[in-house]
Amino acid sequence: MLLARNRIEAAVRAYLAEHDFLLVDPPGLQRSPGNETHLHAFGTTAIGNDGVGHQAFLHTSPEFAMKKLLAAGEQRIASLGHVWRNRERGALHAPEFTMLEWYRVGEDYTVLMDDCMALLGLAARATGAERLRFKGREADPFARPERLSVVDAFARYAGIDLLASVNGEGATDAGALAGQMRGQGLLVPAHYTWSYLFSLVLTEKIEPNLGLGRVTILDRYPAAEAALARRCDDDPRVAERFELYACGVELANGFGELTNPEEQRRRFAAEMNEKQRLYGERYPIDEEFLGALAIMPAASGIALGFDRVVMLATGAPRIDLVQWVPVAEFGA
Secondary structure, three states: HHHHHHHHHHHHHHHHOOOOOOOOOOOEEOOOOOOOOOOOOOEEEEEOEEEEEEEEOOOOHHHHHHHHHHHHHEEEEEEEEEEEOOOOOOOOOOOEEEEEEEEEOOOOOHHHHHHHHHHHHHHHHHHHHEEEEEEEEEEOOOOOOEEEEEEHHHHHHOOOOHHHOOOOOOEEEEEHHHHHHHOOOOOOOOOOOHHHHHHHHHHHHHHHHHOOEEEEEEEEEEHHHHOEEOEEEEEEEEEEEEEEEEOOOEEEEEEEEEOOHHHHHHHHHHHHHHHHHHOOOOOOOOOOHHHHHOOOOOOOEEEHHHHHHHHHHHHOOOOHOOOOOOOOOOOO
């Protein structure tokens, strides 16, 4: 499996070179690790030459650094490197893992979908696999993918009209969503937010049905669940965000990137307020990033979990089996 990992990595690097991507190497140490409610970072203290300590973090994604490069003039860039996420460990999760992230300036986010399918095909060919596999589920990486909107997925697999709980500006109504869930016989916790209920339905009712037989592209997320994406021109309630699924496993998260710094600041503030409420902590906002966003050109970008692709191409049941030296266990 580890030798297969190397073959897949070589194929990915060749694809990036063939399509004129400049491979960049963003630093893992950042002022802010990202500003999403449910992503948890590893914090540390950076001590300057004057002996004064400053808060710093290992990034959860190279996104902020890469968008600064786009603002500086780069057009097509990619990074294949390690990222860190705390509070994550399991068959599909590791506290340190490899992420492939790439950006295309001036290109529609649907082009990223084509990239994803090409990369899955490369991974399968590198291992001689005709199908991607995970715990008894299979998907054909060479078949035309299913493209399914989040709204249609909620209707199909949960019997829920998701947009009935979202107003014309994209604001959400938790009570309306909770009522529909109860009507479908789904359990609703005593304390909830719209975002929590959305994630609950997505995890329990929808994700297990995605990417079975062929790859699924789950597209057009509600704007409230797409803090880094621009809204769709035809419906401001939803945004240019998609996730890639195979064998019920989420592999990638892509966006038509938001480039409005004021809107981005508002979204970050809302995410951090919710993080404070749920977890009692918040991360600083990278002001340099917001400054760069003001001059960043229109672009599309995506992050793909490289280890998970290797898992599915080799049939590995756990992520640690495709990592050369898995991170040591901490605690019970």
